[in-house]
Amino acid sequence: MIDAGALSARFDTAHDLVQLMTPEGERVEHPDFSCELDDEQIRAMYRDLVLVRRIDTEATALQRQGELGIWASLLGQEAAQIGSGRAMRRQDFAFPTYREHGVAWCRGVDPLRLLGLFRGVDQGGWDPRDDGFALYTIVIGAQTLHATGYAMGMQRDGCVGTGDAERDAAVIAYFGDGATSQGDVNEAFIWASVFNAPVVFFCQNNQWAISEPIERQTRIPLFQRALGFGFPGVRVDGNDVLACHAVTSAALQRARDGSGPTFVEAYTYRMGAHTTSDDPTRYRLHDDLEHWKLKDPIARVKAYLARGGGADETYFAEVEAESDDVARRLRERCLSMPDPDVLDIFDQVYADKTPELVRQQQEYAAYLATFEDSETGSGTGSAVDADGDREGAPA
Amino acid sequence: MTQLTLAKALTHGLRRAMDLDVKVLVMGEDVGKLGGVFRVTDGLQKDFGEDRVIDTPLAESGIIGTAVGLALRGYRPVCEIQFDGFVYPAYDQIVSQVAKMRFRSQGRLPMPIVIRIPFGGGIGAVEHHSESPEAQFAHTAGLKVVACSNPFDAYWMIQQAVASDDPVVFFEPKRRYWEKAEVDEDGSPDPLFSSRVVRAGTDVTVLAYGPMVKTAQEAAVAADAEGRSLEVIDLRTLSPLDMDPVLESVRRTGRVVVVHEATVNLGIGAEVAARVSEECFYALEAPVLRVGAFDTPYPPSRIEEEYLPDLDRVLDAVDRALAY
Structure with a gap:
């Protein structure tokens, strides 16, 4: 008799979620990854998180008022973006989708420049070479190949594995769970693997590709796919900025050292709509949203800082005031952007x-x-x- | 002066381009040790190394997509698509990324990429190996599209394409790969984006490019025996079109026949016909006639000689043009 069950037994779906801070703001240890940040650096990350959320909220408001044609909100994904973005060095290079507003912030791209695309006054208003941040890419997954090619260029420029921390460089490619179904993304994995390219594939699995749940893209945890392509995959709590920073730092260093690509799956949740044109009430349950609200990426950092004395109410109020100021100026400058x-x-x-x-x-x-x-x-x-x-x- | 086949002329041209600029890379399927299925990259990997002549995984979108990244890093990739019918998996990267990158970045990001495509039929190949998709790329803003027809042009045009800061889709007439001619490697080429009169005549202007230039020239010889003088122009550049030599010719002959292997519907001939009628309507003695493939997919190779325009079909169109 043929025993088909023998195959099922070989199908291991066990997985480990790297977490260094719980949703309640408690620091936890992980056997492979540790947080190298002191409280001052964590305070700075808290500021990043609050500011990019505020910028995002302002952009959504601008769209609602007719000042932007559309906006793709990063709500809920702030930790994945700030944690990974702050793991980059000056000489590294990021290839974003159209939702990486937090990474753009880390790279020093003026948020106003991001709005240009959504207001319809340009299709990419910054010079990628200035800040190591490529133009937003709307065709899903196409940028992962650009990232891999760019990484191959770094190899040829002798910027990999020299041991010089100022010289060794890596690329980080951002994409979502939906993109993992694209041929280009799979081709990028193959290229990066066979050429040992210094690229980190950073997948923000926010569970939704517009209306399609992750189950429509994959039957196994996404990070486990990496093994089939020949490089490590790791799943990290995408709402834990410390874990995202630690894992991405390690992956980028591995790439800079010449040890090749890594797949990082930041497990998170798209708290808002796909874009301002979308209506998620048609396809997902309110309960899910409530569940993920308890895992908010900012609240846990605030709780940690407040509890441990890393920051006080004055600091939180300052950041709040600064964020309102950034948003106000962003709005003013958005409204005065000239048409091309x-x-x-x-x-x-x-x-x-x-x-x-x-x-x-x-x-x-x-x-x-x-x-x-x-x-x-x-x-x-x-x-x-x-x-x-x-x-x-x-x- | 050297006698070179068209394929070998391309090899020499690529070799010189790589000698002149260390940023020039060659990448594609089987381009390394094998030297490409048509041997156009023969010997390049041995001399320039695996970092500059890259045997890629077998995925066309990956070839072009990684070339985009390399170009952003300052390299000048020359990508080989093995056969015309295999370019479509890369179509998105070519049309949405390569063609638009400069525009999207308001001119900041050049895409100095050459996409080499052996094209056309006549070699008895199986399906997907004999197509002529040039109009699909000529229709795309942001790309430039050229087709060489002889060894001399092959040698120079590939170097000019590599030197271009704009992306160039470079069509190579695969059935002419093995035809030889003198190539002056110290000569002076015409500009890349220019068409050229290759045979002077007075009665009918025949326009062709790639593999059909030779066919048009043979038709001109045959017509000459019948006392008809055909002027043959090798278009060489399909986007942008270089219309000045064409219009100058048409103003003298008043009759035009456009020849290509591609299907006629919305082909290069259609655009040429529109331009000619816009620019020299009153000089025309006859409508612009097109000789091309029927609007069917490429047929099984045993009947491809009937499908492809040949000397007789060109002469038939010449007769019809002269009948007006």
Whole structure:
């Protein structure tokens, strides 16, 4: 008789969740990972957490008021992003999805620049080379291949495994649970593995891909997939900023040392909607949300700091006031972001603008000028010369 | 002067590009030890090492997606797609990432990537090995698309494509890989994005690119015997199109036939016809005629010679153009 059960017995789904701080704010030990941060650093992380949540709340409000076309909230995922983002060094490089506002904050990207994409005034308003933070990527999972290629470039530049802490670098690729079903993500795993690329695959498993639960993406815990690709996988409490920092620090160092990729599954929960256009009441239970509220990533850090004397009410109030100030200024600057000039788009397609684009740009400028003439009696501005260069545009 | 096959001319061109710039990488399936299934990268890995000539896993999206990352890091990847019909798994990375990166970043992030694609039929291959998908890339803003037709151009155009700061989809006429010609490796090439009159004539302008240039030239020889003078233009660049030599020619001949292996529906010929009618309507003595593949998938190879435009079908179109 054929015993099919023999196969089931080999299917081990046991897993370990790395946690260094409980939802109640109690520090706990883990055999493999430990928190290297002192209270001052934890206080700074608390500030990060509060500020990015406040920025996120303000962006959601701006969308509700019609100032943004859409917003993808990071609510609930602050610890995963701050913990991993603060584990990066200056020379490291992050490849985000479109929800990594907390990582952007850690890298020093002005939050205003993030809003540009969602307001519709640009498609990526920062220079990735300034802060080691790539443009947001909307096509799910595509950036994991870019991250892997970039990491292969670091290898070729001799920035891996030299032992020089200022030189050795790594890449961190962000993606969600839904993205793990994409071919590109699986190809990135294969590339990173066979080339031993210095890349950390940081998956925020927030349980939901718009309306589809994690069960629609996988039958095993995601981190266990890593073994099949030939590198370690670890599941970390994504709402525990200390654990996220410790695990990501170790994974990045492993990559910088030349020991190859790691898969980090930050187990968390998307507390808000997928985006402001989504309505989660159609597909998930309110009870789940209440359950995860008890695991809030910020409350536990506050409880820890308050209980241990790491911070007092004055500090909490200062951070609160600062966050309101950041939000107020962000709102003001958002409202005054200028719309792009349509005549500029012709200049941004190619390094060497094609004759056809030059012609289209000139024709459209001339077309626009006919309206100016009729409305104001003067055909100023919008001039494009025979080479397609704009008057007053930087050379 | 050296006698080179088109494939070998590409090898020499790639070798020189890699010599000139250490940031140039070659990556693709079987491009290393094997030298590629058409041997275009023959010997490069031996001389430039595995870090610069990379045998990749067998996944086209991965090839292009990692090339994007390498380009962001300052490299100039030359990606080989093994056959035309295998480019589609990479289509998203090419169209959504490679083509748009500069635009999305307001010009900050160049994508100096070359995507080499052996294209076209006529070699008796199984399905997915004989396609002509160039219009699908020419239709995409942000890409540049060229096709070489002879060893001299192959040698120079691949170097110019590598030197371009814009992404170039580089189509190689696979059935012409083994044809030889003199290549002057110290010569001076035309600009990459230019078309060129390859045979002067007075009665009908015949436009072609890639493998069909030779067919058009043969048709011109045959027409000459019948007292008809065909001017043949090798388009060379499909996006952007270089229309000036075309329009200059059409103003003299008044008749145009566009030839390509790709299906005619929304093909390069359709765009050329529209441009010609916009720019020299009054010079035309006949409608712009297209000779291309039927709007079917590529057929089994035993009947591909009927499916592909040949000398007779070009001459038939010339006759129809002259009948107006």
